[in-house]
Amino acid sequence: MRIEKKKSAGKIPTSSMADIAFLLLIFFMTTTILKDEAGLEVVYPDTEQGTKTERENTARIWMAPLAGAKKTALTVINDAEIKDYEDVLGIMQKKRDKNPALSVAMNVDEKTPYKDVNSVLEMLRKAHTNRVFFISNAKKGPE
Amino acid sequence: MLMKNRVKRVAGDIPLASTSDIAFLLLIFFLATTVFDIESGILLDLPPSETQEKAAVLEDRSEMAVLDIVMTGSDAANDFKVKMITFASKDATIPNKRVFPIKEVGTEVKLWLERKPKSVFMVRTKPDDPYGPMVKVLDQLKMAGIQKYAIRILDEEIE
Numbered sequence: 001m002r003i004e005k006k007k008s009a010g011k012i013p014t015s016s017m018a019d020i021a022f023l024l025l026i027f028f029m030t031t032t033i034l035k036d037e038a039g040l041e042v043v044y045p046d047t048e049q050g051t052k053t054e055r056e057n058t059a060r061i062w063m064a065p066l067a068g069a070k071k072t073a074l075t076v077i078n079d080a081e082i083k084d085y086e087d088v089l090g091i092m093q094k095k096r097d098k099n100p101a102l103s104v105a106m107n108v109d110e111k112t113p114y115k116d117v118n119s120v121l122e123m124l125r126k127a128h129t130n131r132v133f134f135i136s137n138a139k140k141g142p143e
Numbered sequence: 144m145l146m147k148n149r150v151k152r153v154a155g156d157i158p159l160a161s162t163s164d165i166a167f168l169l170l171i172f173f174l175a176t177t178v179f180d181i182e183s184g185i186l187l188d189l190p191p192s193e194t195q196e197k198a199a200v201l202e203d204r205s206e207m208a209v210l211d212i213v214m215t216g217s218d219a220a221n222d223f224k225v226k227m228i229t230f231a232s233k234d235a236t237i238p239n240k241r242v243f244p245i246k247e248v249g250t251e252v253k254l255w256l257e258r259k260p261k262s263v264f265m266v267r268t269k270p271d272d273p274y275g276p277m278v279k280v281l282d283q284l285k286m287a288g289i290q291k292y293a294i295r296i297l298d299e300e301i302e
Contacts, residue, residue, distance in 0.1 A: 017163065018162065018163030018166060021163060021166040021167050021170050022166050024170050024174075025166050025169050025170045025173065028170065028173035028174060028177055029169075029173060031177070032173055032176070032177050045274070045275035045276075045278040045279055046279070047185060047278060047279060047282035048282055048283070048286055049282065049285065049286060050183030050184050050185065051183060051184065051185070051186040052181065052182070052183050053182045053183065053184060055182075063274075065273075072271075105182065105184065106184070108274050109274075110273055110274060110275025110278070111273045111274075111275065112273065112274045113270065113271050113272070113273065113274070114268050114269075114270060114271075114272055114273065114274050114277055114296065115270035115271065115296060117274045117277075118270075118296055121189060124189060125189050125190070125191070125192040126192045128191070128192065130188055130189040130190070130191065131186070131188060131189075132186070132187045132188075132189055133183075133184035133185065133186055133187070134184045134185040134187060134278045134281070135182060135183070135184040136183070136184050136185055136278055136282070138183045138184075
């Protein structure tokens with residue numbers, strides 16, 4: 001005679017679900033960074049590799065091509081349009097005074113004329129913000 | 144004598160049954176809106192502003208390779224190639240010019256370095272040409288292990 005074992009129906013304990021949800025919630029709340037500037041719509045150049053930028057010590061400059069006759073590129077810092085490249089010097093000097101370890105992330109559209117990028121780079125040199133990242137779409141993950 | 148009807152006060156309780164539901168809703172919101180923005184780019188250390196731009200004086204000009212970014216088609220973003228200008232020896236007067244796609248810059252530079260390990264590199268582009276090909280060339284130089292190079296805007300027409 002076979003003795004049949006009573007099979008108890010398996011139950012998934014759900015009492016700790018709320019705790020898990022709260023833990024995940026706290027994680028996402030502490031790690032979420034809401035974007036503080038809108039920038040410009042840009043298409044980055046594709047590259048094979050890239051170096052990770054440091055979010056805390058990075059100022060952002062956005063550049064996109066313009067079809068206008070006088071200006072060939074639109075430059076934006078802190079969501080404010082830069083009328084003259086000389087203005088970049090003052091803005092960056094102020095930022096560097098606040099944070100001497102400042103790097104600059106150049107969020108530049110790949111079709112922007114190089115002469116405009118070069119003008120901004122000259123101002124960055126004068127402002128002693130010499131560490132510059134050319135933001136790109138890197139195939140290989142950041143170093 | 145008037146009798147006061149005493150109303151029994153019920154101790155106020157905050158209903159906690161829906162707390163986990165709220166937590167889940169918030170969790171879903173943060174899960175849906177969080178973007179892990181891992182941003183990367185080509186790192187460039189600009190020379191200090193005090194540094195005067197001096198023309199590179201080389202005893203042996205065969206130790207220098209010039210990489211000119213040249214447009215080869217009509218598509219401003221993609222039809223670019225690199226013209227590598229080198230001199231075979233110290234006394235050579237006619238430069239060697241080779242044109243190849245940007246993605247081959249790394250390989251060509253490595254081959255050149257095997258012959259001339261002390262070579263310096265200069266990347267040149269025209270002022271109105273787009274920034275994209277320049278970044279791609281810098282990326283290739285980094286891939287080839289080149290840390291120092293000069294960048295110049297070329298005012299005259301690239302031959």
